Amino acid sequence: MKICVFGANGYLGASVYKQLKHVEADEVVGTYLQEPALSDGLVKLDVNQPESFSEFYKKENPDVVVWAVMSGPNEHKLTDQGLMHLITHLTPKTKLIYLSSDVVFSDGNGPYDESDSLSNLPEDHSFSNYTNGKVKAERLINNELTNYVILRAGPIYGENGIGRLDERTDQLSYHLRSGKPIEFRDDLVRTFVHIDDLTKVIEEMIYNDVTGVYHVGQDVSQSFYKFMKATAKQLGYDDLLVKKASEAERVDTEIPKDTSLVTDRIKQVINI
Numbered sequence: 001m002k003i004c005v006f007g008a009n010g011y012l013g014a015s016v017y018k019q020l021k022h023v024e025a026d027e028v029v030g031t032y033l034q035e036p037a038l039s040d041g042l043v044k045l046d047v048n049q050p051e052s053f054s055e056f057y058k059k060e061n062p063d064v065v066v067w068a069v070m071s072g073p074n075e076h077k078l079t080d081q082g083l084m085h086l087i088t089h090l091t092p093k094t095k096l097i098y099l100s101s102d103v104v105f106s107d108g109n110g111p112y113d114e115s116d117s118l119s120n121l122p123e124d125h126s127f128s129n130y131t132n133g134k135v136k137a138e139r140l141i142n143n144e145l146t147n148y149v150i151l152r153a154g155p156i157y158g159e160n161g162i163g164r165l166d167e168r169t170d171q172l173s174y175h176l177r178s179g180k181p182i183e184f185r186d187d188l189v190r191t192f193v194h195i196d197d198l199t200k201v202i203e204e205m206i207y208n209d210v211t212g213v214y215h216v217g218q219d220v221s222q223s224f225y226k227f228m229k230a231t232a233k234q235l236g237y238d239d240l241l242v243k244k245a246s247e248a249e250r251v252d253t254e255i256p257k258d259t260s261l262v263t264d265r266i267k268q269v270i271n272i
């Protein structure tokens with residue numbers, strides 16, 4: 001089996017690429033964009049460039065595609081160009097595993113299950129490009145393909161397969177090591193997922209026949225404040241340095257309050 005990981009230089013993609021490289025029976029290819037490539041054997045590719053994308057895809061012709069690219073302020077372009085290029089090349093035999101996010105529930109009235117409606121943010125909102133890009137991508141995939149898995153995740157945390165921490169934990173450690181307080185919001189509720197768990201879910205989805213939309217994450221949801229306070233304690237820091245951040249915000253930067261995910265459905269189809 002041949003597997004292609006797009007975005008294999010990123011926080012999640014690097015873990016998935018490294019994990020798959022251990023399975024010797026399979027051929028794994030991965031792409032990166034910005035130098036330096038953090039793992040051996042990655043191919044430099046801008047997924048938004050149709051000619052080079054087409055050339056790469058026809059040469060590799062994978063059986064499974066893991067789409068772990070992300071470009072917050074340019075997410076719309078990644079959907080309209082990169083993902084569209086991919087969709088024109090996919091055959092019904094090729095399985096797509098698309099990494100989506102809890103941001104598709106931008107109403108923020110969670111918890112949400114897989115059947116709940118997605119919502120866009122107003123175009124002038126600071127996060128509209130990422131949120132609306134993801135919503136559009138999910139709708140495209142759902143309309144155009146049958147052999148796909150969409151995995152929706154909340155904030156991903158932990159050290160990835162090549163030793164990189166998520167930015168939030170990295171920031172927490174940096175502050176607490178030097179005895180400085182750090183603030184997180186207590187009114188924003190999320191379903192956190194450890195990078196190793198998500199990587200294992202992706203690996204299992206590559207090899208099984210499951211298709212559809214699934215939420216991935218812990219059974220319990222927490223605010224950023226409570227989660228980061230617990231993380232501080234777990235890492236051996238003084239958790240009293242973790243404080244509650246102000247909840248005041250402007251309308252165009254307002255963050256959805258509760259985008260927590262109900263994760264019961266995935267437990268029926270995977271072994272983890």
Ligand SMILES: NC(=O)c1ccc[n+]([C@@H]2O[C@H](COP(=O)([O-])OP(=O)(O)OC[C@H]3O[C@@H](n4cnc5c(N)ncnc54)[C@H](OP(=O)(O)O)[C@@H]3O)[C@@H](O)[C@H]2O)c1
Binds near residue numbers: 033034045071078101
């Ligand atoms: N991190 C989270 O907490 C979180 C939560 C929910 C969902 N997700 C989803 O999980 C996926 C992976 O996220 P991540 O945190 O691993 O993101 P990330 O660290 O930013 O990695 C994304 C990768 O996409 C690549 N990329 C961006 N534009 C590209 C282009 N035009 N052509 C080719 N590659 C391009 C970048 O490659 P280079 O580095 O080589 O430039 C980058 O490594 C995304 O779909 C994201 O929406 C993440």
